[in-house]
Amino acid sequence: MKAKIQNVKLQYTENREITEIVLTTNESVNVNDLKEIIAKGKELSVELKQYRVKRSLDSNSYCWILCQKIAEVIHSTKELVYKKVIKDVGQFELMPIKNEAVERWQKVWESKGMGWFSEVLEDSKLVGYKKVISYYGSSIYDSREISLLINELIVQCKELNIETMSPNEVERMNNIWGGK
Numbered sequence: 001m002k003a004k005i006q007n008v009k010l011q012y013t014e015n016r017e018i019t020e021i022v023l024t025t026n027e028s029v030n031v032n033d034l035k036e037i038i039a040k041g042k043e044l045s046v047e048l049k050q051y052r053v054k055r056s057l058d059s060n061s062y063c064w065i066l067c068q069k070i071a072e073v074i075h076s077t078k079e080l081v082y083k084k085v086i087k088d089v090g091q092f093e094l095m096p097i098k099n100e101a102v103e104r105w106q107k108v109w110e111s112k113g114m115g116w117f118s119e120v121l122e123d124s125k126l127v128g129y130k131k132v133i134s135y136y137g138s139s140i141y142d143s144r145e146i147s148l149l150i151n152e153l154i155v156q157c158k159e160l161n162i163e164t165m166s167p168n169e170v171e172r173m174n175n176i177w178g179g180k
Contacts (some may be wrong), residue, residue: 067082
């Protein structure tokens, strides 16, 4: 849920820290579900993080339109253009993976979607490990991250004399969904 923290209170009882967080939100919360979970003695998984507006489907659609336009001019596919822009400006993780697990890691990572791919860079400093860079597909990007991707595609389009939305139209699309 989207909420603002009103107050945080820390208490120490019986050698345990108790954290009480008071939230304000306009979203409805099903208190009965929470009471039922508590009554059963179940634990909750709670995560608090900075709120970011999700990217828009319009942004996603525009990303694919630009990939298609570029692909037509350079005689490629929209999928290859998409993967290249993910590699150029997309989000990634760099991690050591055991030599014998690299192939399985890549298979599992890449099963998540088209933009999810990984490459072995070199041997890791850790003996028996490879350094692997794994790129996230744009399906999980927030509005800021998808904006970076779209801006790079727009730069490529301009270099190829491909017509794009005006900067005002792109800004308006991003502002509607909180991206910048």
